[in-house]
Amino acid sequence: MTEGEELTIDDEIVARARIHAREVIDEHDLGLALDALEWRVSARARRRAGLCRWHADREVATIVLARRAYERYEWAEFAAVVRHELVHAWEFQRFGESGHGSRFRELAATLEAPRHCRSFAEPRYVLRCRERGCTWRATRHRASKPVRAPDGYRCGDCGGALEVEHTDSGRTWESASGFGGAKAALGDEW
Template sequence: MTDADDPTIDDEIVARARIHAREVISEHDLEIDRNALEWTVTTRARRRAGACRWNRADEVATIVLTRQAYERYDWETFAGVVRHELVHAWEYQQFGESGHGERFHDLAATLDAPRYCETFAEPRYALRCLGADCDWSAGRHRASKPVKAPGGYRCGRCGSDIEVEHVDSGRTWTTASGFGGAKAALGKRW
């Protein structure tokens, strides 16, 4: 066997997920067409452990699992992600749409699947209220509009200004120019 033939961690993730899915589908008599179910792994996701995409034209559901989540979670937690995405696949195949509503909640409870999956990565940015008596904060994984230009946003709880912190460096800013300055000053460390 050559190195090219050696299984990768992505192969392991898909194999374990498929086996678990087959067991869940069989145990609960789920009406999921496994021939219309595809699996893939991503390394790009920063906060979601899984996703289910629906190709309406082909009527194929693709479950996308995140490698970093697989590496950080124990198997039981990751198996919950697989079950969560199976509920989406079932909804897509049965109804052509999916969400986190009552129908999702009912089947998720039956499968012991979490309604929402916990984040597996620390946020890159922290937003904080500058109000003296307010402790509101939020994390962001990407440079969203409030991260890039916090001066245009206010705390949703008390209406005060907010600041943003680049978590790895501790550098903070409250304006769009502050964001640009922090990014330039950090260079490759950004």
Template sequence: MTDAEELTLADEIVARARIHAREVVDEDELAVDLEALEWDVSERARRRAGLCRWDADREVATIVLARRAYDRYDWPEFAEIVRHELVHAWEFQRFGESGHGDRFRERAAALEAPRYCESFAEPRYVLRCRSTDCDWRAARHRASKPVKAPDRYRCGACGGSYEVEHADSGRTWTTASGYGGAKAALGDEW
């Protein structure tokens, strides 16, 4: 085998996923057209373990699996992600759309696949309600608008104000200027 022909980790991931797909796809439970299914591996994905894209013009579903998730999970956990994405592929192929509703939930349960895939990365930010009688929290991986300017947004449960915490440092802020101050103070540790 020459250097150009060496198999990569991405090749391994796709090969294992294809084999698993052939094992779980059947006409009764999950009639996915494997010929109209493409596979890819994301080297960049940091929180989403997998996704399924639909190209309606070509009528082809593409399952993209995250290399970092493959590294983090044991195969049985990663296989659940593959089955989850196969359910999306089935919905796209059969109905032209996919979501996490009742139809998805029923099919995923039959395949012992999770309805929602957990993020495999720790959040960079945590939003927390400041009201003493509310325990609303939300995790964020990017500096979204609510992270950068929390004073413009409200708690998702009670409507109160919230604070944002930079998970690695523990620094918190409640305003846009607080965000800027925390970012400046942390410098390279941001």
């Protein structure tokens, strides 16, 4: 950083995450190689608070943290996201792979890291079963295939037909053409 240059929110996120990571690694004697750990901030992420990418060719793990999550969570919850991603980094460095299985759960419990992190944004779409009495629903942040063409998918519980709601407008559709019609009708409000 040069003289007169101000720190950004991204600089703050990375600095706090690195400090917390060092404390966790030292406290739990993880043996995680800090020199093989990179940090990034995503301004685009809308759903995922963090992720860990493994670059096997360089044997480096990159932890990517969502700026929006940092802005919406209290520090304790965001620090838990950092610990969650540290578990992935540890698995990558030790085993070359990572998931949310028993090995992950065991270390996550030791570090008081959640198995899954809470979404920090409201979903853009809600998928619901149309069958009477069925309460199945799923949320989406992007226009995935089931959102664009719900008639090609079935309820996860009873197998019934689906409908999709655009949460901002309340418009619903049950087919690909319904999706196109809703999108066209909403225009800039989409």
